[in-house]
Amino acid sequence: MEDGVYEPPDLTPEERMELENIRRRKQELLVEIQRLREELSEAMSEVEGLEANEGSKTLQRNRKMAMGRKKFNMDPKKGIQFLVENELLQNTPEEIARFLYKGEGLNKTAIGDYLGEREELNLAVLHAFVDLHEFTDLNLVQALRDSQHSRGQCPLVRLDHVTIPETTAEAGRSGFLVDQFLTQGLRVGTGSHQPWHPFLAPPQPRQFLWSFRLPGEAQKIDRMMEAFAQRYCLCNPGVFQSTDTCYVLSFAVIMLNTSLHNPNVRDKPGLERF
Numbered sequence: 001m002e003d004g005v006y007e008p009p010d011l012t013p014e015e016r017m018e019l020e021n022i023r024r025r026k027q028e029l030l031v032e033i034q035r036l037r038e039e040l041s042e043a044m045s046e047v048e049g050l051e052a053n054e055g056s057k058t059l060q061r062n063r064k065m066a067m068g069r070k071k072f073n074m075d076p077k078k079g080i081q082f083l084v085e086n087e088l089l090q091n092t093p094e095e096i097a098r099f100l101y102k103g104e105g106l107n108k109t110a111i112g113d114y115l116g117e118r119e120e121l122n123l124a125v126l127h128a129f130v131d132l133h134e135f136t137d138l139n140l141v142q143a144l145r146d147s148q149h150s151r152g153q154c155p156l157v158r159l160d161h162v163t164i165p166e167t168t169a170e171a172g173r174s175g176f177l178v179d180q181f182l183t184q185g186l187r188v189g190t191g192s193h194q195p196w197h198p199f200l201a202p203p204q205p206r207q208f209l210w211s212f213r214l215p216g217e218a219q220k221i222d223r224m225m226e227a228f229a230q231r232y233c234l235c236n237p238g239v240f241q242s243t244d245t246c247y248v249l250s251f252a253v254i255m256l257n258t259s260l261h262n263p264n265v266r267d268k269p270g271l272e273r274f
Helices: 013-074 076-085 093-102 108-116 120-131 140-144 168-174 218-235 243-261
Strands: none
Touching: 013 076, 013 108, 076 108, 093 108, 093 120, 108 120, 108 218, 120 218, 140 218, 140 243, 218 243
16 A cells, blocks of 8 residues: 555556556646646636626726717717717718617707708718618608607698599609699698508608707708608609609698797698698
């Protein structure tokens, strides 16, 4: 017996040597296992440190993003600049447009003010922003209408007693949305929607004026309606003979809605006056 380990007395010299080799190999394995345990412990400590560091970076990024949103709501241009400088937003029209369209924590009035500016970047962002909207098979009012209006609460306009053409081509030839829309009963108020029709598709929950609040300046609204008209005509070819017609009607509908629903406007226009 050696070191408390039983050793049969009748072992041959070869067997004793083999047994010794086994014991030596066992010790080597124990040392190797201990070394691996220590390395694993060090690796786990490094991983925990990295996770803590990543968590800190994520927290720091989230704080900067929240700060950027607050800056945007106070001054849209400075807010975008802050986000770009801190590498939280790519300085491209498409990325800025997606950021505004997503709208998390952003004031809709601030979004409208930014989109309405006439600087080159703002105009590019406006067009990219409008391109994120899908207007296919929606009539003009539904494409403009915001989400509250889509749910039937104070609709922008109600289309009652309007002769609806059978095809979009017929509508384009007849100038339906310009002539008949304005002369055959453009009525304001609440009410049920018409049955489904290519011009009266089911209202969508996220349309153009849901994404932001129109600014008060007529020039800004003008630029927005021009971009909207281009996108609407692209999604609905044949409805209007030109984007100018769509633009004029869009601007007129916005002005009518403002005149009728803005409490500051006391002299409400009637149909003939409009």
